[in-house]
Amino acid sequence: MTSLPDRFRTAARGAGATAADADLDSAANYLLTRWTEPQRHYHDVSHLAAVLDVVDRFAELAPHPDRVRLAAWLHDAVYDPKALGDANERDSAEFAEGLLVTLGAPDEVAADVARLVGLTAGHATEDGDPDGELLCDADLAILAADDERYAAYTAAIRREYAHVPDGDFRAGRSRVLHELLKLPSIYRLEPIREAWEARAQANLTAELELLA
Template identity: 60%
Template sequence: MNPRFRTVPRLGQTRRVADLLERWRAAARGAGATGPAGLTDAGEELIHRWREPHRHYHTVDHLRAVLDVVDRHAELAGRPDLVRLAAWCHDAVYDPRAGGDANEQASAELAVRLLTGLGLPADAVTEVRRLVLLTAGHQVDAGDADGALLCDADLAVLAAPPAAYERYAAAVRREYAHVPEPDFRIGRARVLSALLGLPALFRSPPLARRWERPARANLRRELAALATPGPAPA
């Protein structure tokens, strides 16, 4: 394994990480990986990325939460293992200082490199890349069940109970600690307004029925707090 992605103690020595790695291996095998020798190395590289110290929300906890939603609702997807692999890769490259969709583009290319190296069929690699890129704007075409499930899982935190949502918002603020408060409020308000402007936050009917209303309430509450003079929401 590349020493760059080796942690001390070794990732596989902890139960939670071992379980996560097994989920990675199962998804890759289910999607057609033919290079089993590199499966663990690729999974450890991804986990190393998800554990970078500048992350506060986009961490392995977020990865696990997205995977949990996909697993619970796998029947909604046409190719759930590809959705799982896209979940693994969708924020694997995450630099809060990057502009536009640079993180999603880089994450998609990382997915291509890793999955091609594991021997996945070309059509599967292309589909994972497409799914990762969808998370830049969460705009999903009608009938795209796999894209809907991935994006719904990625946005599930928006429908969290208010206290949990506030912890999420605070963690995002910590990731952007380099941005002055006035600029952060403007930028964050732009993001929230774009989400509220989507025709629907959630596309999978059973998830939309449960999550659309509380998510929009959370977004509106945070948007109102950002417009209020004083400290950012904690």
């Protein structure tokens, strides 16, 4: 199986990065230290690998799959459960653009990856943005998991927000789920929507009932 640093290097090269292999590997390993920070219980290396796997599986649906792969690597590069609003996504997008420029990626590529990262704040995409749709669909793939994996996911999210009292957590989590259910559909790309939409809708509805 290809290692995560190898996958980062391949995606970076595919997106036009010109840095030496050693520098690309160093960047990947640095990112992995971020993905293994102690405050992460769901937003960890397992989540990164799962998002990358979905992107790889449906890569033919996106015109720039390597940009999407880089956005997957960088979309939670900054993750503090105590941050307010979409600060994590904004900071991750800014970090992404700076890192990719230092790795020799074209400015347009670095800016586009940063744009993709920013989309994960609300998972709302514009029409005609299959790269953004693939990233958001991959990021939300867990919502269509079976009962056991979905329960593990929600438990991990609760651990990340252990500092939040139960009542406040239930209210906040309910708002997140309602916002997802208000989207035209949870998944945007047709093959993914056909495969996962019904299951995700059922999972979110069931979780809302438990939170209530």
